[in-house]
Amino acid sequence: MENILKRTDSTHADFQQLVGLLDAELRELYGQKQENYTALNIVDRIPVVLCYREQTPIGCAGIKEVNALEMEVKRVFVRPDYRGQGLSKILMQDVEQWARELGKTALILETGKKQIAAISLYQTLGYHVIENYGAYVGNDNSICMKKML
Template identity: 30%
Template sequence: MNKFQPILLECPNQPEVLALIEALDAYQIPLYPQGTHHGINLDALCAPNVLFAVGRTEGAEAIVCGALALNPGYGELKRMFTKPAFRGQGLARVLLTFLEAEAQKRGCSHFMLETGYRQLEAIAFYERCGYSRRSRFGEYEADPNSVFLEKLLD
């Protein structure tokens, strides 16, 4: 079994982390019509209100990443991705729990996200982690390709 370093907040502007984000885009973008991909760009990921976390192997290879944008009243999960070779080991749950805990330290306990309807594994993962479906939020427009989820912690 692989050994991993603790999840840490990091700057996303690192070549190996950018490769994770590019792999996520390469997977997601072809699944949906043009203009319906809602990933945020690198500048937004580097904003002061965004918590960006990375998980690495014991050898420091970046293998999982995710972001949580702290907005007034809620945090929005973005850019969650695990390298395929490392899936099924609980890393996404560790990352999600880490981001939620970091947000709670900053006074945020309401989490939301948008994902695509074709990403059944992601939807099932979030539902297993206590997220439930909701209506659109924030600046999202009505889109049949989108699924919106939320979780409220005490």
């Protein structure tokens, strides 16, 4: 089965569908605490990469401008039945390349402490833990990471 990547933006219906599944999964994992992140996860027309298999949207990742040199990785998700196939890595590599094409020199991200697989993925890809930034400062449930491109 071939993976097809499509660059679009966060208004795309397939992205919205995948983000709905992601939000449901995060609510299950974090319970009421997840409501604190709702406002932080709003993405208005940001660049996103969608992954398809036979026209089925199976994964996504986005990037949001922070400043002239950095973007923040947002809303990385792969449907549970497609995990373990390296799709998150493929999505992350594509958003990294896209950020480079946009002239950025670094990517930052936030993930939750319970998302062990995500933390491992980011470390494998060369991200390192940094001080929590922005709205995540003082939040002991968040881990922030950065990678120079």
